[in-house]
Amino acid sequence: MKLSNWLARDGVERPLIWPCVTLALLCALNLWVNPHFLSLRMLDGHLFGAPIDVLNRAAPLVLVATGMTLVIATRGIDISVGAVVAIAGAAAATILATQPVPTGSLIAQALLAALIVGVLSGMWNGLLVSFVGMQPIIATLILMVAGRGIAQLLTAGQIIPIGAPGYLFVGGGYWLGVPCSVWIATIAVLATAALVEGTALGLFIRAIGVNPVATRLVGLRSKALVFAVYGFSGLTAAMAGILISSNVRSADGNNAGLLLELDAILAVTLGGTSLLGGRFSFAGTVLGALIIQTLTYTTYSIGVPPEATLVVKAAVVLAVSVIQSPAARALAMSIGMQMIKQREVAR
Amino acid sequence: MRRFFSAWAHIVDPRTLPIAVTILLFCALFGFGSVMYTGFFSWQVLLDLLVDNAFLLIVAIGMTFVIVSGGIDLSVGSVVALTTIVEAVLSERYHLSVWVIVPIVLVMGTVFGAVQGALIHFFRLQAFIVTLAGMFFARGLCFLITTQSITITDPTFHAISAFRLDIGIGSVTANVLIAFVALLGAIYVAHFTRFGRNVYAVGGNARSALLMGLPVAHTRVGVYALSGFCSALGGAVFTFYVLSGYGLQGQGMELDAIAATVIGGTLLTGGVGYVVGSLFGVGILGTIQTLITFDGTLSSWWTRIVIGALLCAFCLLQRLIERHAKSVRRPGGTGAVVTSGRERGQTEPSGASDSHVIGRAPEQA
Numbered sequence: 049m050k051l052s053n054w055l056a057r058d059g060v061e062r063p064l065i066w067p068c069v070t071l072a073l074l075c076a077l078n079l080w081v082n083p084h085f086l087s088l089r090m091l092d093g094h095l096f097g098a099p100i101d102v103l104n105r106a107a108p109l110v111l112v113a114t115g116m117t118l119v120i121a122t123r124g125i126d127i128s129v130g131a132v133v134a135i136a137g138a139a140a141a142t143i144l145a146t147q148p149v150p151t152g153s154l155i156a157q158a159l160l161a162a163l164i165v166g167v168l169s170g171m172w173n174g175l176l177v178s179f180v181g182m183q184p185i186i187a188t189l190i191l192m193v194a195g196r197g198i199a200q201l202l203t204a205g206q207i208i209p210i211g212a213p214g215y216l217f218v219g220g221g222y223w224l225g226v227p228c229s230v231w232i233a234t235i236a237v238l239a240t241a242a243l244v245e246g247t248a249l250g251l252f253i254r255a256i257g258v259n260p261v262a263t264r265l266v267g268l269r270s271k272a273l274v275f276a277v278y279g280f281s282g283l284t285a286a287m288a289g290i291l292i293s294s295n296v297r298s299a300d301g302n303n304a305g306l307l308l309e310l311d312a313i314l315a316v317t318l319g320g321t322s323l324l325g326g327r328f329s330f331a332g333t334v335l336g337a338l339i340i341q342t343l344t345y346t347t348y349s350i351g352v353p354p355e356a357t358l359v360v361k362a363a364v365v366l367a368v369s370v371i372q373s374p375a376a377r378a379l380a381m382s383i384g385m386q387m388i389k390q391r392e393v394a395r
Numbered sequence: 396m397r398r399f400f401s402a403w404a405h406i407v408d409p410r411t412l413p414i415a416v417t418i419l420l421f422c423a424l425f426g427f428g429s430v431m432y433t434g435f436f437s438w439q440v441l442l443d444l445l446v447d448n449a450f451l452l453i454v455a456i457g458m459t460f461v462i463v464s465g466g467i468d469l470s471v472g473s474v475v476a477l478t479t480i481v482e483a484v485l486s487e488r489y490h491l492s493v494w495v496i497v498p499i500v501l502v503m504g505t506v507f508g509a510v511q512g513a514l515i516h517f518f519r520l521q522a523f524i525v526t527l528a529g530m531f532f533a534r535g536l537c538f539l540i541t542t543q544s545i546t547i548t549d550p551t552f553h554a555i556s557a558f559r560l561d562i563g564i565g566s567v568t569a570n571v572l573i574a575f576v577a578l579l580g581a582i583y584v585a586h587f588t589r590f591g592r593n594v595y596a597v598g599g600n601a602r603s604a605l606l607m608g609l610p611v612a613h614t615r616v617g618v619y620a621l622s623g624f625c626s627a628l629g630g631a632v633f634t635f636y637v638l639s640g641y642g643l644q645g646q647g648m649e650l651d652a653i654a655a656t657v658i659g660g661t662l663l664t665g666g667v668g669y670v671v672g673s674l675f676g677v678g679i680l681g682t683i684q685t686l687i688t689f690d691g692t693l694s695s696w697w698t699r700i701v702i703g704a705l706l707c708a709f710c711l712l713q714r715l716i717e718r719h720a721k722s723v724r725r726p727g728g729t730g731a732v733v734t735s736g737r738e739r740g741q742t743e744p745s746g747a748s749d750s751h752v753i754g755r756a757p758e759q760a
Contacts (some may be wrong), residue, residue, distance in 0.1 A: 125523070182710055185467065185523055186663050190710065193650050194703020200696035301696070310527060323521055355538025355642075362532035365524065366514065373518040 067319055067335035074342045081350050095225045098345065106341035107229035108133070108288035108295075110334055112308055113315040114237050115170075115284030117333045118244070118277045120316050122256045123325030124177060124184035126278065129285040129312055131195025132169045133305030136162040136289030138202040141210050141299030150212040158215060163286050169195070170282015174275035192309070199301035207300045210293060219294025229291045236287060240280075241330045253277065257325025314361060315340055317368050412716060413660030413709065414672040420658075421675045424682045432689040438564035442571070444681040449570035450475070450633040451680070454648060455655040455673040456581045457625025462656050463585075464618040465598040465665025466522035470511065470529035471626040472648035474504055476641070477533045478630025483545035483640025486552065493551045500627050507533070508623020512616035530649070537642030544641040547634070556635045570632045577628060581670045584621075594618055598665030654706045655680055662713055679705070 078085040078098070088097040112129050119126045140162040144150050150158075169191060176187035210216065221228040244250045255263045256270050263270045288308070293299045317323060318339055319332025340361070347357045370376050429436030445452070454471050461468045478500045485496045507529065514525045547553075559566040585591040593614040596604040605611045634640065659676030661668025683701050687693045 176707075176710075180711065180714055182714060183663055186657075186710055189650065189653065190703050190707045193647075193654065193706060194700050197696040197699030197703065200694075201700065205694055205696060310531065313524070313527070317524075323524060353539065353542070355535060355542060358531045358535030359539065360535075362528040362530075362535060365528040365531070369520050369524055369528075370514070370518050373520055375518045 064320065064329065064332055064335065067332055067339060070318070071335055071339050071342065074339060074346055078342070078346055078349065081346075090225065093225060094222045094227075100227065100230075102338065102341045102345050103230045104227040105344075106337050107227070107233040108291045108305075109308070109311055109315060109337045109340065110233045111236055111284045111288040111291070112312040113319075113333045113337050114240055114330060115281030116309075116312040116316050117319075117321055117328050117330060118240075118253060119184070119281045120313075120321055120323060121253050121325055121328035122274050122277055123260065124274065124278070125313070126170075126173060126188045126281045127185060127309045127313075128169065128173060128188040128191035128195055129281065129288075130305040130308040131192050131199065132166050132282055132285035133289035133292060133308055134199035134299075134301050134303075135169060135195055135202070136166045136286035137293030137299040137304050138199040138208070138301050139165045140215070140290060140293060141208040142202050144210055144212050144215060145208055150215070152214060155212055155214040158212075159218075159290060162290050163283060166282045166284075166286020166289065167279050168282070170279040170285070171275065173282065174278030177278060178271040178274040196301060199299075199304070201301075203299055203301045205301070207298050209298045211297070216294055216297060219291045220297075229295065232287065232291065236284065237330055237334060245330075249273075254326050254328070257322075257327070311337075311340055311361075314365055317365060323369070410667050411660075413662070413712060414669055414675070416709075416712065417658060417660050417672055417675045417679065421678050421682065424679060424686065428682065428686050428689060432686075435685075435689055439566075440685065442565040442567055444678055444685065445571045445574065446568050447684075448677050448681045449568070449574040450629040450636060451648065451651055451655065452574045452674060452677045453577050453625050453629040453632060454652045455659070455677050456577055456670055457622035457629075458649075458652040458656045459659070459661055459668055459670050459673045460581070460585070460594055460618050460625075461522075461622045462653070462661050462663060463598045463665060463668045464594045464615065465601065466515065466615070466618065467526065467653070468508075468511075468619065468622045468626075469523060469526040469649045470507075470533055471622065471629070471652055472645040472650075473530045473533035473537070474507060474623060474626035475630040475633055475645035475648055476537050476643065478504060478627050479634045479637070479640040479644050480537045480540050480545070480642055481640070482631065482634045483547050484540060486547050486549045487545055490549075493549065493555065497631050500631055501624060504623040504625075504627020504630070505620050506623070508626070509616055509620035511623070512619030515619065516612050516615040534642065540642075541640075542642065544639055546639045552635065552638060556638055568635075570635055573628070573632055577625070578670065578674060585670050590614065590617060595666055598667075600666070651680060651702070654702050657713075658705055658709050660709075662717075663710070664713075664717065 075085070082098075085098050088095055088099065090096070112133070116126055116129065140158040143154065143158040143161050147154055173184075173188050173191055176182045176190070177184050180187075217228060218232070219229050223231055244253065252263070252268055252270075252273055255266075255268065256273060260270060285305075289305065292304055296304075315336035316328075316333050318336035319329055319334070321328040321332060343360065343364075344354070344357055347354055347360070425436075425441070434440075454475065458468060458471060481500050481503065482496050485491045485499065486493070491499075511525050511529050514520055515522050555569050558569045560569075560572065585594070593604070593609050593611075596607070596609055597611055597614050597618075601611060604614075630645070633645065637644070655676035656668070656673050657663060657676070658679055659669070659672030659674070661672060680702060683705075684698055687695070687698055
């Protein structure tokens with residue numbers, strides 16, 4: 049009884065408790081199936097083991113979800129991130145393919161081009177949402193539809209292989225025994241968190257999410273902020289695109305980042321960021337992304353067909369949204385009140 | 396002259412302007428194809444647009460209702476896939492007749508949609524997140540049933556698939572007939588029934604509809620159930636078209652359906668739109684594909700880019716119309732009333748802000 053009270057109070061005050069509990073439960077399930085789940089070992093100077101694997105594979109998702117967190121915090125949504133991932137990968141691969149043995153400067157150009165293309169895509173979304181005033185889901189739907197076409201246009205419908213060692217290092221290399229992609233994702237999230245939470249930006253973004261009209265009337269340049277947030281989402285999607293194309297050593301306009309937008313939204317939701325805007329947490333988002341990747345790992349390791357993950361994800365999304373919804377809270381409150389009343393009557 | 400003006404006023408009415416643009420665009424695209432490519436201008440090409448897109452038309456009809464009611468349904472594509480799988484499995488493994496299978500999948504689709512609608516209405520969840528989960532769920536179910544493509548060998552399926560009706564100027568398939576019956580039914584429901592009126596009312600302004608005593612809950616749940624029904628019917632038609640069941644079928648179909656609806660003149664803010672517009676929206680998507688096929692030098696990905704560009708153009712047009720309608724309405728005029736629920740929702744409390752605005756009308760204008 050005391051424990052449930054504690055959980056209920058803490059669940060409201062410290063929303064991170066729920067993603068932590070979920071992740072811990074998933075890890076426990078994995079440990080039960082495979083006692084060596086959490087064990088790490090050094091091999092060729094690199095760390096190996098299931099946790100590293102999960103972190104490595106979750107890195108692109110963490111990046112995309114970080115951008116998505118800010119977008120959702122402004123009451124928006126960006127469903128074009130999967131397409132932007134494909135465009136960024138395609139842009140980098142096309143530039144790398146111009147020389148048989150890419151030089152260092154060409155690799156730098158490819159990376160830069162991918163990032164610029166991503167930011168431009170994000171700015172296009174931001175333009176439609178903040179200055180034209182379209183609903184975010186529709187504005188980003190346009191790029192989601194056209195984006196894969198653009199990516200295929202860049203790659204001419206082919207899957208372009210990537211062989212440049214410098215580029216492959218980004219998504220497949222190791223530094224200090226830890227995969228490069230993990231470093232990149234960690235640094236990106238920490239930098240974003242420092243920028244947003246360390247300055248007034250976080251307050252402004254929350255204000256827009258809570259009440260866009262009031263924020264504008266107060267005198268904040270909310271249009272420019274929303275525009276920038278979508279641009280940032282494009283940037284993180286492009287970084288994820290680089291990691292993914294570098295990891296699979298090819299750029300595929302059709303399948304790179306497929307359904308990634310859904311995973312990103314799921315990660316953000318799981319992390320306790322409200323879809324109604326105004327409340328967000330980067331730590332929660334990272335936890336959410338790790339939960340999704342651990343879930344995928346678990347389904348593989350316990351022998352459930354991987355396709356079942358989709359059903360599980362759907363159930364989790366629904367459960368989390370229902371728990372977050374004011375209607376369900378009101379229902380739970382009224383049931384709780386009734387129970388208290390009944391107990392008093394019994395006394 | 397006066398008649399001309401009244402016709403012109405009718406065309407630039409914000410409720411009918413998008414659909415007028417759509418019909419013009421369809422004629423222009425088809426005319427362009429007829430001029431550019433030999434053999435394009437024939438009744439059979441026109442009818443083939445319907446033959447190849449009958450399933451999309453049916454799905455878009457359901458989507459039109461959802462968007463008019465102010466919502467969105469992202470689960471349609473995966474419900475189509477689920478329908479093809481269930482039909483194939485029931486036919487191949489359990490050897491049921493078509494006449495048993497189709498009602499089963501229609502009920503399945505309707506229930507699926509109704510559950511989504513209930514979640515959206517009663518828990519006040521956002522439509523896109525619930526239908527997104529529905530999309531995952533249906534797609535996952537497909538793969539849980541089977542990860543392989545099942546070919547249907549049942550002779551009745553083949554007979555329906557091969558059926559051709561000669562209508563003098565060309566021939567159409569059974570699918571086209573089903574789609575047309577669905578279209579006529581949808582027009583009847585939208586414009587001549589109480590349910591249809593309620594859908595428009597809820598889409599225009601859900602709060603007003605509630606205050607007027609309209610059954611908002613029934614309407615919302617009903618709209619998503621209808622969309623689920625249409626997706627299942629579209630899936631059944633798709634099965635007749637491809638004669639197999641596969642879990643990856645219909646990927647991205649939700650985007651095509653939304654694009655067709657929006658291009659067909661349905662306002663995304665809800666409350667305004669015509670079912671027949673979606674017919675022309677699907678027609679435009681089909682014409683683009685046919686044009687690219689006829690050209691031969693353009694690659695398939697141009698389809699996606701052109702559809703995206705068109706979608707963008709029509710969304711911009713909608714924004715212009717909304718702004719225009721607002722500037723007409725604000726000074727207190729009663730002509731050309733377009734109430735956009737979303738817009739009002741953002742400037743809450745709407746009562747206070749409206750009086751505020753009307754009080755300062757000259758400054759606004």
